[in-house]
């Protein structure tokens with residue numbers, strides 16, 4: 001939608017003509033070879049994973065979402081980010097799967113309650 | 129009478145949309161490489177295309193100024209090709225698009241779509257996907273030129289349909305080989321939990337121009353319209369005909385709204401060489417500029433005359449067509465550089481049966 005739309009009248013006309021032509025999907029169109037439009041029912045979770053002992057970030061931790069396929073790995077600064085589908089809450093699981101490469105940590109998990117915007121998680125993992 | 133009135137208002141609606149020309153759908157032809165050899169391919173892709181993939185940064189820089197005029201989440205970037213999954217940086221591209229507020233989706237043949245890429249694309253905020261499936265195994269593999277393509281696409285379908293996040297649909301190119309299996313294929317898709325199915329015929333452009341097996345007879349076209357309109361009444365699946373043509377008496381019976389080719393009105397594209405156009409299947413004669421020497425936003429706002437004013441299409445078979453007012457010269461992708469006659473018209477073909 002144009003943010004500073006010059007001619008409000010045209011938008012009003014759009015609604016009127018759209019209604020009068022009884023078209024239920026005037027704004028939901030696809031080009032032959034295109035996808036549906038994305039109406040965006042998802043939620044953004046980001047955060048950082050650190051060692052409980054040293055408070056230093058841990059890279060290579062697998063961050064996955066309860067019953068969804070999405071996952072991410074923490075980067076060198078321990079950060080991760082992930083889009084999940086919009087549900088009332090999500091279980092986010094943190095696992096050290098690279099054996100001793102970046103230290104040995106016990107798994108952890110947390111429940112994220114979905115709010116309006118996004119969530120930032122600070123996660124601490126204990127040594128094995 | 130009611131039909132004439134609703135058409136009347138829709139024509140005003142269309143004229144108003146032209147004036148607003150609000151961009152909501154932006155194709156990015158990110159690669160011309162492809163892993164299949166589809167008989168009908170409109171983009172004439174080749175497996176080892178010599179044209180290098182467009183760097184994502186070039187695309188991004190071209191579209192960022194859109195944020196001055198649009199709420200970016202009102203624009204869906206549709207990543208297409210070639211086969212976009214041949215790019216290894218797709219999740220990264222998606223992340224950056226979402227960081228800037230744009231929505232995004234992909235059009236794929238599903239050949240490379242597996243659980244790993246599914247998880248990575250979802251995590252990167254992909255919201256829409258279209259998967260090509262052209263009938264049962266034999267028909268699909270014939271059209272796609274690969275004996276494993278059906279099984280791989282089916283694996284993709286299982287993953288995609290299991291996601292409650294994605295807006296997705298299956299698209300099928302209807303041709304003389306899969307025509308007789310449409311009804312059982314519809315039931316198969318329903319059994320696979322597919323909610324939305326779009327059918328299109330194969331336009332006589334690209335490789336398809338020289339293959340008669342791909343085209344439907346006039347009678348089959350009419351049967352196809354009957355099949356779609358009948359299937360829409362039982363509501364088990366949201367089946368529709370694509371935007372490709374005005375279909376006369378079948379208008380609104382085969383889709384939710386009247387025919388409206390929105391190329392250049394709500395749809396733009398950035399093609400592999402930086403060309404700025406509308407749908408990627410439109411003849412390159414209609415290119416409006418190039419991101420490497422024009423500002424995309426400026427081109428969108430100030431050019432696209434040939435798509436926003438279609439009076440020039442009143443020529444050839446459209447010249448004396450009694451439906452011109454409602455159709456407005458048909459699909460932009462069916463015109464070529466000569467601009468003297470649309471390449472095909474389904475309405476015209478269906479009318480010929482009735483006569």
Ligand code: SF4
Nearest residue numbers: 032371389407459461
């Ligand atoms: S050019 Fe073709 S694919 Fe694009 S909107 Fe028009 S009819 Fe649809």
Ligand code: SF4
Nearest residue numbers: 446449455458473475
């Ligand atoms: S002949 Fe032209 S104007 Fe008439 S229905 Fe076909 S494409 Fe549209």
